[in-house]
Amino acid sequence: MAKSPAIVCKPLTPGRWDDFCAVMGPNGGYCGCWCMYWRAPRADFAGPARKRLKNRMRAIVEKGPPPGIIAYRGGEPVGWTQVGPRGATQNWNGARRLSAPLDTADADDPAVWGVTCFVVPRAHRGTGVATALLAGAVDYARRKKARALEACPVETRPVEAGEKANPVSIFHGVASMFARAGFREIARRRDDRPLMRLDLSK
Template structure:
Protein backbone atom coordinates (compact mmCIF):
# COMPACT_ATOMS: atom_id res chain seq x y z
CA UNK A 1 0.00 0.00 0.00
CA UNK A 2 1.04 3.56 -0.62
CA UNK A 3 2.06 5.03 2.75
CA UNK A 4 1.39 8.71 1.97
CA UNK A 5 -2.31 8.32 1.10
CA UNK A 6 -4.71 10.42 3.16
CA UNK A 7 -8.49 10.06 2.90
CA UNK A 8 -10.64 13.13 3.60
CA UNK A 9 -14.33 14.06 3.27
CA UNK A 10 -15.33 14.95 -0.30
CA UNK A 11 -16.16 18.57 0.37
CA UNK A 12 -13.94 20.08 -2.35
CA UNK A 13 -15.85 19.88 -5.62
CA UNK A 14 -12.75 20.33 -7.84
CA UNK A 15 -11.11 17.30 -6.22
CA UNK A 16 -14.20 15.11 -6.69
CA UNK A 17 -14.45 16.26 -10.32
CA UNK A 18 -10.78 15.43 -10.87
CA UNK A 19 -11.49 11.79 -10.00
CA UNK A 20 -15.05 11.09 -11.24
CA UNK A 21 -15.90 14.06 -13.44
CA UNK A 22 -15.88 14.15 -17.24
CA UNK A 23 -12.93 15.29 -19.32
CA UNK A 24 -15.33 17.69 -21.12
CA UNK A 25 -17.72 19.75 -18.94
CA UNK A 26 -20.61 19.20 -21.38
CA UNK A 27 -20.35 15.37 -21.21
CA UNK A 28 -23.09 13.46 -19.40
CA UNK A 29 -21.03 10.93 -17.44
CA UNK A 30 -22.23 9.23 -14.26
CA UNK A 31 -20.33 11.63 -11.94
CA UNK A 32 -21.31 9.08 -9.26
CA UNK A 33 -24.90 10.31 -9.21
CA UNK A 34 -26.67 7.22 -10.58
CA UNK A 35 -27.02 5.60 -7.16
CA UNK A 36 -26.65 8.73 -5.00
CA UNK A 37 -29.90 10.30 -6.20
CA UNK A 38 -33.06 8.62 -4.92
CA UNK A 39 -35.01 9.60 -8.01
CA UNK A 40 -34.09 8.01 -11.34
CA UNK A 41 -36.08 10.83 -12.98
CA UNK A 42 -33.75 13.41 -11.41
CA UNK A 43 -30.72 11.38 -12.50
CA UNK A 44 -31.97 11.22 -16.10
CA UNK A 45 -32.84 14.93 -16.13
CA UNK A 46 -29.31 16.01 -15.23
CA UNK A 47 -27.29 16.29 -18.42
CA UNK A 48 -23.99 17.94 -19.26
CA UNK A 49 -22.91 20.65 -16.80
CA UNK A 50 -26.05 20.14 -14.66
CA UNK A 51 -24.52 16.91 -13.37
CA UNK A 52 -21.45 18.74 -12.12
CA UNK A 53 -23.63 21.46 -10.62
CA UNK A 54 -25.54 18.81 -8.63
CA UNK A 55 -22.29 17.25 -7.39
CA UNK A 56 -21.07 20.71 -6.36
CA UNK A 57 -24.27 21.07 -4.25
CA UNK A 58 -23.73 17.64 -2.66
CA UNK A 59 -20.12 18.53 -1.78
CA UNK A 60 -21.41 21.54 0.16
CA UNK A 61 -23.84 19.42 2.22
CA UNK A 62 -23.13 17.85 5.60
CA UNK A 63 -22.25 15.10 5.21
CA UNK A 64 -20.68 15.40 1.77
CA UNK A 65 -21.23 12.59 -0.75
CA UNK A 66 -18.17 10.51 0.07
CA UNK A 67 -14.43 10.65 0.54
CA UNK A 68 -11.41 11.49 -1.60
CA UNK A 69 -7.96 9.90 -1.35
CA UNK A 70 -4.98 12.20 -1.71
CA UNK A 71 -1.36 11.49 -2.51
CA UNK A 72 0.08 14.69 -1.09
CA UNK A 73 -2.20 17.38 -2.51
CA UNK A 74 -3.25 15.35 -5.56
CA UNK A 75 -6.71 13.72 -5.52
CA UNK A 76 -6.16 10.12 -6.64
CA UNK A 77 -9.29 8.24 -5.58
CA UNK A 78 -12.93 8.48 -4.64
CA UNK A 79 -15.39 6.44 -2.60
CA UNK A 80 -19.12 7.18 -2.58
CA UNK A 81 -20.72 6.58 0.80
CA UNK A 82 -23.91 7.97 2.27
CA UNK A 83 -26.93 6.84 4.31
CA UNK A 84 -28.82 4.26 2.26
CA UNK A 85 -32.06 6.18 2.87
CA UNK A 86 -30.66 9.04 0.73
CA UNK A 87 -29.73 6.79 -2.20
CA UNK A 88 -31.48 4.72 -4.83
CA UNK A 89 -30.55 1.64 -2.75
CA UNK A 90 -33.45 2.65 -0.48
CA UNK A 91 -35.83 1.41 -3.18
CA UNK A 92 -33.61 -0.88 -5.28
CA UNK A 93 -35.49 -4.15 -5.88
CA UNK A 94 -32.34 -6.10 -6.77
CA UNK A 95 -30.43 -5.30 -3.58
CA UNK A 96 -32.30 -6.64 -0.53
CA UNK A 97 -32.78 -4.90 2.79
CA UNK A 98 -31.42 -7.14 5.52
CA UNK A 99 -33.08 -5.20 8.36
CA UNK A 100 -34.32 -1.74 9.28
CA UNK A 101 -31.02 -0.33 10.54
CA UNK A 102 -30.06 3.11 9.23
CA UNK A 103 -27.14 1.63 7.31
CA UNK A 104 -24.79 3.58 5.09
CA UNK A 105 -24.17 2.37 1.53
CA UNK A 106 -20.66 2.27 0.03
CA UNK A 107 -21.20 1.74 -3.70
CA UNK A 108 -18.32 3.19 -5.67
CA UNK A 109 -14.55 2.98 -5.24
CA UNK A 110 -12.56 4.59 -8.04
CA UNK A 111 -8.84 5.14 -8.40
CA UNK A 112 -7.46 7.44 -11.11
CA UNK A 113 -5.40 5.94 -13.92
CA UNK A 114 -1.71 6.09 -13.10
CA UNK A 115 -2.40 5.41 -9.43
CA UNK A 116 -3.95 1.94 -9.63
CA UNK A 117 -2.45 -1.24 -8.18
CA UNK A 118 -0.93 0.70 -5.27
CA UNK A 119 -3.46 -0.23 -2.58
CA UNK A 120 -5.36 3.04 -2.79
CA UNK A 121 -8.73 1.27 -2.97
CA UNK A 122 -8.01 -0.30 0.42
CA UNK A 123 -7.31 3.16 1.85
CA UNK A 124 -10.58 4.40 0.30
CA UNK A 125 -12.66 1.60 1.84
CA UNK A 126 -11.07 2.17 5.26
CA UNK A 127 -11.51 5.93 4.94
CA UNK A 128 -15.14 5.59 3.88
CA UNK A 129 -15.85 3.35 6.87
CA UNK A 130 -14.16 5.85 9.22
CA UNK A 131 -16.20 8.67 7.65
CA UNK A 132 -19.46 6.75 8.21
CA UNK A 133 -18.45 5.88 11.78
CA UNK A 134 -17.67 9.55 12.48
CA UNK A 135 -21.20 10.41 11.30
CA UNK A 136 -22.86 7.84 13.56
CA UNK A 137 -23.48 5.02 11.09
CA UNK A 138 -24.32 1.75 12.87
CA UNK A 139 -23.44 -0.37 9.84
CA UNK A 140 -21.89 0.02 6.39
CA UNK A 141 -23.10 -2.00 3.41
CA UNK A 142 -21.35 -2.57 0.09
CA UNK A 143 -22.53 -4.38 -3.03
CA UNK A 144 -19.38 -5.74 -4.74
CA UNK A 145 -19.08 -8.42 -7.37
CA UNK A 146 -18.23 -11.97 -6.30
CA UNK A 147 -15.71 -12.54 -9.09
CA UNK A 148 -13.73 -15.42 -7.52
CA UNK A 149 -10.47 -13.74 -8.51
CA UNK A 150 -11.40 -13.38 -12.18
CA UNK A 151 -10.66 -10.11 -13.96
CA UNK A 152 -13.39 -7.47 -13.78
CA UNK A 153 -13.71 -4.99 -16.66
CA UNK A 154 -12.38 -1.59 -15.51
CA UNK A 155 -15.62 0.17 -16.43
CA UNK A 156 -17.47 -2.07 -13.97
CA UNK A 157 -14.78 -2.35 -11.28
CA UNK A 158 -16.17 0.64 -9.36
CA UNK A 159 -18.35 -1.64 -7.19
CA UNK A 160 -15.28 -3.43 -5.84
CA UNK A 161 -14.77 -7.12 -5.25
CA UNK A 162 -15.91 -9.37 -2.46
CA UNK A 163 -12.27 -10.12 -1.59
CA UNK A 164 -11.42 -6.42 -1.17
CA UNK A 165 -14.32 -5.90 1.22
CA UNK A 166 -13.55 -9.10 3.14
CA UNK A 167 -10.01 -7.80 3.58
CA UNK A 168 -11.57 -4.67 5.18
CA UNK A 169 -13.58 -6.79 7.63
CA UNK A 170 -16.91 -6.90 5.80
CA UNK A 171 -18.92 -10.13 5.83
CA UNK A 172 -21.43 -11.42 3.32
CA UNK A 173 -24.94 -10.72 4.59
CA UNK A 174 -27.04 -11.70 1.57
CA UNK A 175 -27.12 -12.59 -2.09
CA UNK A 176 -28.63 -10.06 -4.48
CA UNK A 177 -30.47 -10.26 -7.80
CA UNK A 178 -27.94 -7.86 -9.32
CA UNK A 179 -25.31 -8.98 -11.83
CA UNK A 180 -22.53 -6.75 -13.12
CA UNK A 181 -20.02 -7.66 -15.83
CA UNK A 182 -21.34 -11.24 -15.67
CA UNK A 183 -20.60 -11.57 -11.94
CA UNK A 184 -23.18 -11.75 -9.17
CA UNK A 185 -23.16 -8.91 -6.68
CA UNK A 186 -23.31 -9.75 -2.99
CA UNK A 187 -24.42 -7.62 -0.06
CA UNK A 188 -21.50 -7.20 2.36
CA UNK A 189 -21.77 -5.56 5.77
CA UNK A 190 -19.48 -4.18 8.44
CA UNK A 191 -20.99 -3.64 11.89
CA UNK A 192 -19.79 -0.39 13.50
CA UNK A 193 -21.71 -0.73 16.76
Protein backbone atom coordinates in the same frame (compact mmCIF):
# COMPACT_ATOMS: atom_id res chain seq x y z
CA MET B 1 13.63 2.62 -4.54
CA ALA B 2 11.74 5.53 -2.97
CA LYS B 3 8.68 4.58 -0.95
CA SER B 4 5.36 5.90 -2.25
CA PRO B 5 3.74 8.53 0.01
CA ALA B 6 0.99 7.29 2.31
CA ILE B 7 -2.61 7.66 1.16
CA VAL B 8 -4.73 10.04 3.23
CA CYS B 9 -8.54 10.18 2.96
CA LYS B 10 -10.57 13.34 3.54
CA PRO B 11 -14.32 14.15 3.33
CA LEU B 12 -15.54 15.90 0.19
CA THR B 13 -16.28 19.40 1.44
CA PRO B 14 -16.94 22.44 -0.80
CA GLY B 15 -13.28 23.44 -0.57
CA ARG B 16 -12.27 20.11 -2.12
CA TRP B 17 -14.64 20.27 -5.08
CA ASP B 18 -11.82 20.82 -7.58
CA ASP B 19 -10.08 17.72 -6.25
CA PHE B 20 -13.25 15.70 -6.80
CA CYS B 21 -13.40 17.01 -10.38
CA ALA B 22 -9.77 16.02 -10.91
CA VAL B 23 -10.56 12.44 -9.86
CA MET B 24 -13.67 12.32 -12.06
CA GLY B 25 -11.80 13.67 -15.06
CA PRO B 26 -13.29 15.48 -18.07
CA ASN B 27 -15.86 12.73 -18.63
CA GLY B 28 -17.26 12.83 -15.12
CA GLY B 29 -16.16 9.42 -13.91
CA TYR B 30 -17.49 6.14 -15.24
CA CYS B 31 -20.14 6.77 -17.91
CA GLY B 32 -20.26 10.47 -17.04
CA CYS B 33 -22.51 10.05 -14.01
CA TRP B 34 -20.59 12.35 -11.62
CA CYS B 35 -21.45 9.80 -8.92
CA MET B 36 -25.16 10.58 -9.26
CA TYR B 37 -26.06 7.08 -10.47
CA TRP B 38 -27.49 6.03 -7.11
CA ARG B 39 -29.08 9.42 -6.42
CA ALA B 40 -30.80 10.75 -9.54
CA PRO B 41 -33.87 9.42 -11.41
CA ARG B 42 -32.97 7.35 -14.47
CA ALA B 43 -34.57 9.96 -16.73
CA ASP B 44 -31.80 12.36 -15.72
CA PHE B 45 -29.21 10.21 -17.48
CA ALA B 46 -30.67 10.77 -20.95
CA GLY B 47 -30.62 13.82 -23.20
CA PRO B 48 -29.97 17.36 -21.93
CA ALA B 49 -30.63 16.44 -18.29
CA ARG B 50 -27.39 14.44 -18.23
CA LYS B 51 -25.38 17.64 -18.58
CA ARG B 52 -26.77 18.85 -15.26
CA LEU B 53 -25.50 15.91 -13.20
CA LYS B 54 -22.24 17.68 -12.33
CA ASN B 55 -24.09 20.72 -11.01
CA ARG B 56 -26.45 18.53 -9.03
CA MET B 57 -23.56 16.81 -7.31
CA ARG B 58 -21.96 20.16 -6.60
CA ALA B 59 -25.19 21.33 -4.95
CA ILE B 60 -25.12 18.23 -2.73
CA VAL B 61 -21.53 18.98 -1.74
CA GLU B 62 -22.30 22.64 -1.06
CA LYS B 63 -25.28 21.75 1.12
CA GLY B 64 -23.50 18.98 3.04
CA PRO B 65 -22.92 16.70 4.75
CA PRO B 66 -20.04 15.33 2.66
CA PRO B 67 -21.31 12.60 0.30
CA GLY B 68 -18.04 10.69 0.36
CA ILE B 69 -14.28 10.86 0.72
CA ILE B 70 -11.32 11.65 -1.51
CA ALA B 71 -7.99 9.82 -1.33
CA TYR B 72 -4.77 11.83 -1.59
CA ARG B 73 -1.23 10.62 -2.18
CA GLY B 74 1.45 13.22 -1.70
CA GLY B 75 -1.24 15.91 -1.85
CA GLU B 76 -2.58 14.70 -5.21
CA PRO B 77 -6.21 13.51 -5.38
CA VAL B 78 -6.09 9.88 -6.53
CA GLY B 79 -9.50 8.37 -5.80
CA TRP B 80 -13.04 8.76 -4.54
CA THR B 81 -15.69 6.67 -2.82
CA GLN B 82 -19.27 7.56 -2.04
CA VAL B 83 -20.24 6.74 1.55
CA GLY B 84 -23.10 7.89 3.73
CA PRO B 85 -26.49 6.95 5.18
CA ARG B 86 -28.46 4.49 3.06
CA GLY B 87 -31.29 6.98 2.64
CA ALA B 88 -29.00 9.44 0.84
CA THR B 89 -28.64 7.09 -2.14
CA GLN B 90 -32.26 6.21 -2.80
CA ASN B 91 -31.60 4.18 -5.95
CA TRP B 92 -29.05 1.98 -4.18
CA ASN B 93 -31.40 1.71 -1.21
CA GLY B 94 -34.43 0.64 -3.28
CA ALA B 95 -36.38 -2.46 -2.27
CA ARG B 96 -35.88 -4.13 -5.67
CA ARG B 97 -32.13 -3.56 -5.82
CA LEU B 98 -29.45 -6.18 -5.23
CA SER B 99 -28.22 -3.75 -2.59
CA ALA B 100 -31.59 -3.44 -0.80
CA PRO B 101 -31.32 -3.75 2.98
CA LEU B 102 -31.94 -7.17 4.48
CA ASP B 103 -33.96 -5.54 7.25
CA THR B 104 -36.41 -3.03 5.76
CA ALA B 105 -36.08 -0.84 8.85
CA ASP B 106 -32.45 -0.19 7.88
CA ALA B 107 -33.55 1.66 4.74
CA ASP B 108 -34.47 4.76 6.72
CA ASP B 109 -32.11 4.34 9.66
CA PRO B 110 -29.58 7.21 9.53
CA ALA B 111 -27.10 5.04 11.44
CA VAL B 112 -26.98 2.36 8.73
CA TRP B 113 -24.61 3.52 6.01
CA GLY B 114 -23.61 2.29 2.59
CA VAL B 115 -20.39 2.51 0.58
CA THR B 116 -21.69 2.42 -2.96
CA CYS B 117 -18.99 3.12 -5.53
CA PHE B 118 -15.32 3.81 -6.17
CA VAL B 119 -13.55 5.90 -8.80
CA VAL B 120 -9.79 5.57 -9.26
CA PRO B 121 -8.15 7.25 -12.28
CA ARG B 122 -6.29 4.90 -14.60
CA ALA B 123 -2.83 6.12 -13.56
CA HIS B 124 -3.45 5.14 -9.94
CA ARG B 125 -5.16 1.76 -10.32
CA GLY B 126 -3.47 -1.23 -8.78
CA THR B 127 -1.61 0.90 -6.23
CA GLY B 128 -3.80 0.33 -3.17
CA VAL B 129 -6.06 3.34 -3.58
CA ALA B 130 -9.37 1.45 -3.39
CA THR B 131 -8.24 -0.43 -0.27
CA ALA B 132 -7.24 2.86 1.35
CA LEU B 133 -10.57 4.41 0.37
CA LEU B 134 -12.50 1.57 1.98
CA ALA B 135 -10.47 1.91 5.17
CA GLY B 136 -11.14 5.65 5.07
CA ALA B 137 -14.86 5.06 4.55
CA VAL B 138 -14.99 2.72 7.55
CA ASP B 139 -13.16 5.26 9.70
CA TYR B 140 -15.39 8.12 8.52
CA ALA B 141 -18.61 6.15 9.15
CA ARG B 142 -17.39 5.17 12.61
CA ARG B 143 -16.54 8.77 13.49
CA LYS B 144 -20.02 9.83 12.39
CA LYS B 145 -21.55 7.26 14.77
CA ALA B 146 -22.87 4.87 12.12
CA ARG B 147 -23.71 1.50 13.66
CA ALA B 148 -23.27 -0.48 10.45
CA LEU B 149 -21.73 -0.06 7.01
CA GLU B 150 -23.04 -2.07 4.06
CA ALA B 151 -21.93 -2.67 0.48
CA CYS B 152 -22.92 -4.75 -2.52
CA PRO B 153 -19.60 -5.39 -4.26
CA VAL B 154 -18.75 -7.62 -7.19
CA GLU B 155 -17.34 -11.09 -6.65
CA THR B 156 -14.82 -11.30 -9.45
CA ARG B 157 -13.45 -14.39 -11.12
CA PRO B 158 -9.68 -14.95 -11.00
CA VAL B 159 -7.87 -12.58 -13.37
CA GLU B 160 -5.65 -14.22 -15.98
CA ALA B 161 -2.03 -13.12 -16.34
CA GLY B 162 -1.86 -9.81 -18.17
CA GLU B 163 -5.61 -9.31 -18.02
CA LYS B 164 -7.12 -6.19 -16.51
CA ALA B 165 -10.54 -5.89 -14.90
CA ASN B 166 -13.05 -3.56 -16.52
CA PRO B 167 -13.30 -0.57 -14.13
CA VAL B 168 -16.95 0.02 -15.04
CA SER B 169 -17.88 -3.51 -13.98
CA ILE B 170 -16.22 -3.18 -10.57
CA PHE B 171 -17.09 0.37 -9.58
CA HIS B 172 -19.02 -1.15 -6.66
CA GLY B 173 -15.74 -2.53 -5.31
CA VAL B 174 -14.71 -6.18 -5.18
CA ALA B 175 -15.95 -8.61 -2.53
CA SER B 176 -12.50 -9.87 -1.53
CA MET B 177 -11.44 -6.34 -0.57
CA PHE B 178 -14.48 -5.94 1.67
CA ALA B 179 -13.90 -9.36 3.24
CA ARG B 180 -10.32 -8.39 4.12
CA ALA B 181 -11.71 -5.26 5.80
CA GLY B 182 -13.95 -7.37 8.05
CA PHE B 183 -17.24 -7.22 6.15
CA ARG B 184 -19.34 -10.39 6.22
CA GLU B 185 -21.89 -11.59 3.69
CA ILE B 186 -25.51 -11.29 4.87
CA ALA B 187 -27.39 -11.97 1.61
CA ARG B 188 -26.80 -12.85 -2.04
CA ARG B 189 -29.46 -11.98 -4.59
CA ARG B 190 -27.26 -12.71 -7.59
CA ASP B 191 -24.38 -15.14 -7.89
CA ASP B 192 -21.72 -12.45 -8.22
CA ARG B 193 -23.15 -9.74 -5.94
CA PRO B 194 -23.08 -10.42 -2.19
CA LEU B 195 -24.63 -7.93 0.20
CA MET B 196 -21.99 -7.37 2.88
CA ARG B 197 -22.05 -5.68 6.25
CA LEU B 198 -19.58 -4.41 8.82
CA ASP B 199 -20.84 -4.00 12.38
CA LEU B 200 -19.54 -0.71 13.78
CA SER B 201 -21.40 -0.88 17.08
CA LYS B 202 -18.72 -2.91 18.84
